[in-house]
Amino acid sequence: MAKRNTLYIRIVEGKHLPIKDITGSSDPYCIVRIDNEAIIRTATIWKTLSPFWGEEYNVHLPPSFHTVSFHVLDEDSLSRDDVIGKVSITKETLAAKPQGVDGWVNLTEIDPDEEVQGEIHLQISVVGDEDVPTILRCQVLEARDLAKKDRNGASDPFVRVRYKGKTQESAVVKKSCYPRWNECFEFELDDDPPNSSLTVELWDWDLVSKNDFLGKVLFNINRLQSAQQEEGWFRLVPDKPKHSQHEGSLGSLRLQLRLRDETVLPSGNYQPLTALLCQSVGPNLNGNSPDLIMLIDETTTAESRQEVASNLVKLFLGQGLAKEFLDVLFKLELDKTSEPNTLFRSNSLASKSMESFLKVAGMQYLHRLLGPLINRIFEEKKYVELDPNKVELKEAGCTGLHRVHTEAEVIQQSTNLLQSYLSELLQAIVQSASSCPVALCQAFQLLYRRVSQRFPEPEYRKVKFIAVTSFLCLRFISPAIMSPKLFHLRDKHADARTSRTLLLLAKAIQIIGNLDTLNCCSKEPWMVPLQPAILLGITQLKDFITTLVSCEDSEALGQQEWMNLQCGSMKKQGFLLLHRTKDKSMLMTSPFKKYYVSLNKDTLSYARTQHSKKTSFISLPTIVAVEKVEEKSFGSANVMQIISSQDNGQVETLYLDCKSVNELNQWLSALRKACSHNTDTLSSYHPGIYKGERWSCCHQKDKADPGCDKTKHGVTLQEWSDPLDPDLESQIIYRHLIGVRQAIWDKYQEMLKSEGEENRETLEGDKKLEGVTKLFSVLQDLQEFHAAVEKEEMSKNRNFLLELQT
Template identity: 30%
Template sequence: MEGKVHLVLRLSEVITDSGVVCHKLATRILECQGLPIVNGQCDPYATVTLAGPCRSEAKKTKVKKKTNNPQFDEVFYFEVTRPCSYNRKSHFDFEDEDVDKLEIRVDLWNASNLKFGDEFLGELRIPLKVLRQSSPHEAWYFLQPRDNGSKSLKPEDLGSLRLNVVYTEDHVFSSDYYSPLRDLLLRSADVEPVSASAAHILGEVCREKQEAAVPLVRLFLHYGRVVPFISAIASAEVRRTQDPNTIFRGNSLTSKCIDETMKLAGMHYLHVTLKPTIEEICQSHKSCEIDPVRLKDGESLESNTENLRQYVDRVFSVITTSGLSCPTVMCDIFFSLREAAAKRFQDDLDVRYTAVSSFIFLRFFAPAILSPNLFQLTPHHTDPQTSRTLTLVSKTIQTLGSLSKSKSASFKESYMAAFYEFFNEQKYADAVKNFLDLISSSGRRDPRSVQRPILLKEGFMIKRAQGRKRFGMKNFKKRWFRLTNHEFTYQKSKGDPPLYSIPIENILAVEPLEEESFKMKNMFQVIQPERALYIQANNCVEAKAWIDILTKVSQCNQKRLAVYHPSAYLNGHWLCCRASSDTAAGCSPCTSGLPANIQLDIDGDRETERIYSLFSLYMSKLEKMQEACGSRSVYDGPEREEYSTFVIDDPQETYKTLKQVITGVGALELEHAQHRRDKFKRTKYGSQEHPIGDKSFQSYIRQQSETPAHSM
């Protein structure tokens, strides 16, 4: 049950005017917290009952409207014993009734206008024997389910439910406590070899690579170190790979870290790209079954095939044209993957593509199409027919993205191989390669490492002469503009040699230009280190499209401007701020910058604490890894089987890092031990933090009493 109740019980001895004594119980209901919300509302009230074998007396609080944290503060009085003659010996002596069988029961209800009556929220029962002392009893209680007495069902009548529940609790200290371990982790990308780094060691000792990848990626993303780290471990993995066809196909630390990065940084990109098409597929309910065995009566194989082909074409198109929306951090990682793969397998010209497609298609887009609800693309599980359609689309997209040389061999089913023949054209392979080129380059590090430029946009626009000659005429001319991932150029006509070229890395900002500058609409400016190029697009839609795409390809340039001049420099001054120097700093903040990544809410200290907990949990493996380093340093013979699972390229460097890790973990463990002792001293059963009825409390007490201060 949800919710807890704060109450005070006081047993008082009352002497009446006639000199007789009776005992009265005052029950004060102070407040409740966290009561369940029923059908979107909660109008709670409480009933208080003094119950025993031969009596039952109930009273009720007022209803508190529209709150699940009601403040009642009401007192109810019950006569516990019959009046009797007063004497000192009988003080709090309940001989005339078996008080041990009396109890106070508090029931919480939700007041309802429905014909079915009020809804039960929970109850608590307090035996009066807890009041054998003169002081009041004040405590918080957890609400419990209703006691059905003898009507409870037998276990075998209830059925069974198998669950896998993982609960993790970390106590996070202030940031300075984590500095040694955090700094050691953040240096991982710079350690040579990377297998000797603290982050890589965590992946070696964890039972599942996913355990290590989740906090590592979040920590490195928070501190801007995820790309260097993944680049380092990816390069190391590629060097150990013997067959280019198996590159990044295992569940290694590299694969899990990239998966986690795509999940965190790429979810918005995934939604923007796929959600409209997935929603259309779910809503249209077109039959796409192409397995002759599964065809229903009245369905046409030709019609179903055409429906499926249209869906695949649509999904393929939205994916392969989404390159400019791919988050920067993902593009940087893909760049490092293709570079490492191309360097390792120089004779395989396709490996630079398969290294990237193994993630963006096989681990990102295809799973999202197959199970859209797991990626929040749909609110619920899809119906069986839609699920089957998405399965077929996912299979085809996965094969298209893999660029495998033998497409028919990619399918176990003959009907899928036959269907794939619709897409066995060079234009599909070219579209995939262009997409992979774009998301693994576009000016992010060294775009010229890509062998061929990728055309992003082209068309006629009007540009104002830049006045490269100080006293030359500055008129407007129509030119053919062309943007690739290498440069932005213009020429007289399409196909002519370029008259002027701006390298992508020289674009400092791309911003609209105010109409008052030249009395012309739809103008924007491409700002370079020496001057700005003023351009007029054909219409406002084209102007925005050019601004967006130019901003996207240049967004990672290191010298991008934070401020700019929204108007032109004419007649010896800037029209916007009247500054006379043509090199004066901008007067307005840049407006068209696209976010490089969606900002993530990550607590670096919490992630470091999680990593500490993992190191602490696997301390025995850390110690075994130390032994393995020592063994390899002094012995060249056959390795012990228990050491063979560790990747240790440099035993001495790895041992050094292990020692630092164990020291850092030990220091944090001392702080945790002190915190546990202090918390144990402050803990009070029945407090707001630990209400009576909290079944985990006794387990907590037992754990704390059994845990030595020095334990790992």
């Protein structure tokens, strides 16, 4: 049994942001923080006060997280980025809305007194008896992960303890966000009013300017007297928020958030549900009787369809039945479609499932297909425009020293460029027929054959091709061209000029995907200059599909590829800056060097070039910690460390400097997932470096010191290349089915009635209908398992509170 917190984040757009640049605009981007730890940085959208990001992430979080915040900044190339404002949403707010948060939220001013982070380790006790005055004793031990308030990337923290107007202060610990004091403060305890409190405050000491507030913890005196003692790590909280003078004037963000707090049961509990689902995609589906997948299809709402589709695809991939699942959905969609022109054009369960499948099975194929062309367009940054109403002659430049381009020349030049891009892309598609993943080929073969059987008439001969292109072009290739960052093809969004080029190219691919040779440019007549290239593309695409669906790959090869998809092994690679130290002090004279780093199933390898024969390896089972490094250590906020154990008992630390916070968290995420089953991992680590005979984070001189901060394993980014998690996928499907249980029953009864009362007994006796009855029984069993787990948790919490009181 495990607790899983998953936060879905979609940063949609912003509006009415304030002007920060002399151009009368801003260059906004977002930083997403979980309890003040930056985990995501969006792309910068240049020269706009109404940016659109459209970026979405799934983040796995520890159950102990408190807040997710979105900081909006204006990027400046010459000076420090300007802060615009923030939106903070607590875990309690998200948990109170299980359907999710979706809407516009006003940005608020960032108050330094509210920007606190970290924890403090305290031991507070009440001592004394009848003959001796009662003493309130506060032992201040240490603190960790404090905010960095000084320009040197650290703080000079001290503690201020207040009780009934009396104040005592600790010593100042210089240049540390992980200070240790081990000081004791005592106050004589009087008869206190009900609401009297002990306040422990942390401050950053400054010699010249005003001390900076780092956070505080409050304790109720009456509760302390009842418990006699409290010890542990306490989270620092901000001071009382001040009224903002900029309320409502900083613009707003449109966010979509959904928190899933799942209790995942042991695998055995989900086996009956998995078995039922697998039976429902067998080869003998009877379309005349209600089936479990059919009932799920009919009762899934638009709001939950994407999540249900994604998890069903993953579940059936894990069971080796993804082809069969997609085939069932194809048949269900075709059975209820009478007009072939609308086939797979809606956001049905079949369409969403095929989309999810393409991202799992075809993402690497997509990168090989589009990568070179997308990179070319980004590098050339040519001005491209076909619409006369949008042509900007000053953007197009001059033909010579004195003459500006005419509108006709701009359109002709744009046509030539787009034809060149389109020709390169279509050539890549045609040549990819032999290298297209077998899993994709087989899925498209199933789709092609099902549509051919459903619409065999000669007048519908194009429909089987359009069914394939509706997914391949309209839902996969074209969206990736329009938004390459969202498909991991580029690190950043395109600028306005490049974005327009990508949009026009995506439109051309959409027109080709529609396979309409007669009216290919009727909706947008200004696309007519591309008509010859589009008509040629339609012919090339049809030939490509014919080759794709007729390829006779060996069954063994196909099965092997499907097995690889089921394993979902995490792979990651790319150039990073690397620094290695083997049981020695950090040598700052040894700079980071560029290496090509590859994460595979069993090893992390690195070499000076991608194809170098001289390669170094770290065996994944030897990794004992994967953590971030303090910014002040190397002057970079995006450094991580990989600590591995050696045969001689010593440790080796590998430092990797990433280009951005996104790349940092992707590598952290991938490595933590790959090492999730490692044993003998560290429970604490040093976020700093060992330099000058001491640790930079806690100033301890012993290099073998166990560490001043606890290791973190909870914040990871979920990506399309994630390993499958059968238990979590089954749990999400179970939760969905519980939510639509009544709708399934109603739909089931409706289907029975539609067969006629005279056949009802026969239908109910049919073994194929037993699945619905079994489903309710399985759901009931899972509900009881969850209830038992919740009861056990409540019992543990109750016993813990009783122990505190005694």
